[in-house]
Amino acid sequence: MNAHVHHNEKDKQELNKFGYAQELMRSMGGFSNFAISFSIISILTGAVSLYGHGLKYGGPGMMGFGWPLVALFVMFVAACLAELASAIPTAGALYHWAAILKSKRWGWYTAWINLVGQIGIVAGIDYSVAIFADPLLASAFGYTSTITTTLIVFAVILLSHGIFNHIGIKMVARLNDFSAWYHIAIVAVLVVTLAFFSKGGLNSVDYLFKVGETFSDKPYMFAFLIGLLQAQWTFTGFDASAHTIEETINPRVRAPWGIFTSVAYSFVIGFIMLAFVTLSIKDAGAAAGADNSFIYVISQALGNTFGNVILWLVTAAMWFCGLSSITSFSRMMYAFSRDKGMPFSGQWAQISKKFRTPAKAIWLAVILSFLLAFIDYIIKSVNPDTSYTTIAFLTAVSVVGLYLAYGIPILLKLLAVSQGKFQKKHLGPWHLGKYSNFIAVIALLWIVFICIIMVIPPNEMAGYAVLGMLILLIIMDFAYYKKHFPGPQAALNKSMEEILRRERELEKGSSSGPGVTHRA
Amino acid sequence: MGLTIGIVLIAVACLFAVWIVRLAGKSIREFDESKHESFLGK
Numbered sequence: 187m188n189a190h191v192h193h194n195e196k197d198k199q200e201l202n203k204f205g206y207a208q209e210l211m212r213s214m215g216g217f218s219n220f221a222i223s224f225s226i227i228s229i230l231t232g233a234v235s236l237y238g239h240g241l242k243y244g245g246p247g248m249m250g251f252g253w254p255l256v257a258l259f260v261m262f263v264a265a266c267l268a269e270l271a272s273a274i275p276t277a278g279a280l281y282h283w284a285a286i287l288k289s290k291r292w293g294w295y296t297a298w299i300n301l302v303g304q305i306g307i308v309a310g311i312d313y314s315v316a317i318f319a320d321p322l323l324a325s326a327f328g329y330t331s332t333i334t335t336t337l338i339v340f341a342v343i344l345l346s347h348g349i350f351n352h353i354g355i356k357m358v359a360r361l362n363d364f365s366a367w368y369h370i371a372i373v374a375v376l377v378v379t380l381a382f383f384s385k386g387g388l389n390s391v392d393y394l395f396k397v398g399e400t401f402s403d404k405p406y407m408f409a410f411l412i413g414l415l416q417a418q419w420t421f422t423g424f425d426a427s428a429h430t431i432e433e434t435i436n437p438r439v440r441a442p443w444g445i446f447t448s449v450a451y452s453f454v455i456g457f458i459m460l461a462f463v464t465l466s467i468k469d470a471g472a473a474a475g476a477d478n479s480f481i482y483v484i485s486q487a488l489g490n491t492f493g494n495v496i497l498w499l500v501t502a503a504m505w506f507c508g509l510s511s512i513t514s515f516s517r518m519m520y521a522f523s524r525d526k527g528m529p530f531s532g533q534w535a536q537i538s539k540k541f542r543t544p545a546k547a548i549w550l551a552v553i554l555s556f557l558l559a560f561i562d563y564i565i566k567s568v569n570p571d572t573s574y575t576t577i578a579f580l581t582a583v584s585v586v587g588l589y590l591a592y593g594i595p596i597l598l599k600l601l602a603v604s605q606g607k608f609q610k611k612h613l614g615p616w617h618l619g620k621y622s623n624f625i626a627v628i629a630l631l632w633i634v635f636i637c638i639i640m641v642i643p644p645n646e647m648a649g650y651a652v653l654g655m656l657i658l659l660i661i662m663d664f665a666y667y668k669k670h671f672p673g674p675q676a677a678l679n680k681s682m683e684e685i686l687r688r689e690r691e692l693e694k695g696s697s698s699g700p701g702v703t704h705r706a
Numbered sequence: 707m708g709l710t711i712g713i714v715l716i717a718v719a720c721l722f723a724v725w726i727v728r729l730a731g732k733s734i735r736e737f738d739e740s741k742h743e744s745f746l747g748k
Contacts, residue, residue: 203744250712258719265726273745286747395708439734446730450723457716612745615737616730678746 193436197275198689201432204276205677206524207688210433210517211355211542216440218359219431221366223424223448226514228311228507229456230369230500232420235314235577237463238479243413245399245406246470249460252410256417257453259632263589264424264449265618266596266629268442271428272614275437278521279428282674283595285525287602290673291663296594297522298659300425302652303587304515307423308555310580311511312347315504316340317577318478318497333576337563341556343505347512348552354541355433358513365506372499373459376484380462384487388465401474411639418636419581420456422588424448426514429521442616515551520544525674527667537692558583582640582648593633600626 198208214222233253240248267280276282278293280300285293316339323339324331351358381388400409427444431437434444463480466487467473476482480500485493523534538545562576600623602608618625641649 200744204746247708250708251715254712254716254719258715258722261719261722261726265730268730286745392709395712397708442730446726450727453719453723608745611741611743613733614742615734617733618726618729619733621729675747 197435197437200275200438202682202685204274204282204674205680205685206276206432207685207692208432209537209542209688209692210277210520210544212433212435213356214359214430214434216434216436216443217366218363219427219434219437219440219444220448221362222359222430222510222513223427223444224369224452225362225365225506225510226307226311226423226426227421227448227452228369228503229420229452229459230372230503231311231314231507232422232581233416233456233460234480234500235317235504236416236419236581237460237483238474238476239578240413240416241464241470241479242401242474243404243409245396245401245474246393246464246467247395247397247399248410248413248416249457249464250394251397252414253417253457253460254453256414256421257449257457259628259636260418260421261446261449261453262625262629262632263592263596264446266599266622266626267425267428267592268445269613269617269622270595270599271431271445272438272442272616273612275431275441275614276521276674277429277432277517278525278674279425279431279518280591280595281518281522281527282525284598285674287595287598287608290671290675291668292594292598293673294527294663294667294671295659296591297518297527298655298662299587299594300518300591301522301587302655303422303584303589303591304511304518304551305554305558306580306582306584306587308344308508308511308515308551309558310419310577310584311504312343312508312555313340313559313577313580315343315501315508318501318504319343322497322501333563333566337559340559343508344512344552344556346505347509348549350509351512351516351548352538352541352543352545354543355430355513358509359433361506362510362513365503365510368506369503370455372496372503373455375499376496377458377462379492380466380484380487384466385489386468388462389467391465393467394461394464399470401471412642412644414636414639415578415581415585415645418585418640421449421452422584423511423514425588425592426510429514429517432517438614439616442614512548512551512555515555516544516548519547519550523547525677526670526672539692542692578645579647579651582645583651585640586637586648586652589633589637593630593637596626596629596633600630 270283274283281293281297284296316336320331320336320339400406402409424445427441431441434440467483468486473479473482481493484496519534523531534547536546
């Protein structure tokens, strides 16, 4: 028996202990697991599309101070999630952890809050791609770019991501691997070019740490906090390594590394990129006021031709980011549905017998993400004078939703440890030892802080959206799920014979019909 | 002053990342499967 087969069997047995059959194809290696989170964090998506937001509110100092400050605290959060992923390696991740650390209702709320964040992140990423791609397509095909054409491009991009994800994890994993190297290569080209060919040379390093300059109407400290959205949104989605844990070989070691190192590498590589771009700024006020600040700075420093080339390359990187985010989102919904946590769960928990992917969950992810942006489109069509931007709205929703969902299992693990429920013997191979609780407390403080910052004006719409969804969740919970959600605990009642039968069915490619989908 | 604080902040973030990598690496090396028990929440 070779090492690969040995690991697969061991990983399958570990999953079976939680009452789940190995339904998804386990084929991802360590780099692929890292690459999916690295691609969703995507420094070429978050840091670039919100570069103008950061510059407008925090000035150049946002890149010098804001980025490392956010990265430092996000690494606390990532370390806590990595530890949990190693201990409880299931695709439900955040919600499954919350459910078994405390109760199924905690898990149910965590799942829905995570789902809201996932909708926001997919919509935010693909809307960013559309914002970049639509003007490029408009100039190529001779039409005028409007919010309607942007929405259409957004829909087409979502559709392409749905198709690739439907076709299979192997192809998506290969594209993610390529995406990770692609991101690094683009940043390297950009940095080297700016370092040697920037017109008029670079600003002094002091400029990167210049504080007190804001291009908004807010006092600087307040504006700086609002500007943190740029970095904070970039550092989201690293839970993807946990959501794809049932498709990863040796997941108790590889997934936690994927979670933590994707954040750490994004911090370093992202900082280098932002530093060189910011040091190339010729006129910060004009850049902050430009439609696309990042491209404006590049064009000023290297000329319009190079600016256009970078625009195309960055747009492609964003497309990869959206592709990975649909993978993560669909796995989360698949896992939640197999525990019957959503309306029509039987549908979303189905696995395509041909591709071994949660096909219906993938298309649901596409539709929900489109709807969020479409609602925003309707609001803006009715009231064109709205003060917030679509991208700030979508990104703030995703930050709050995701970080709340990150925080709940971290808090519940702390409580479970204090009650003696979660003990040292339950930790996986990847853990933080005696520093675990200290790191968790710091992570939680950061999450509380950042969730408040993300919903204060001018992002109050995101706060209303999250609040509205929470109210809806409470209604759903009391109306139905309080009594009818079996939770992941119910899976533990499955017999090993039942689990193995399910695996044999999938091996033969004879299932996926509604009648044979998970029965808790 | 801003430059110094900025460099210290970046150094702290990098050192934290390295510390976590060493901490987790050590825990993996010393992990004893026979003492592990899956947390099922029962």
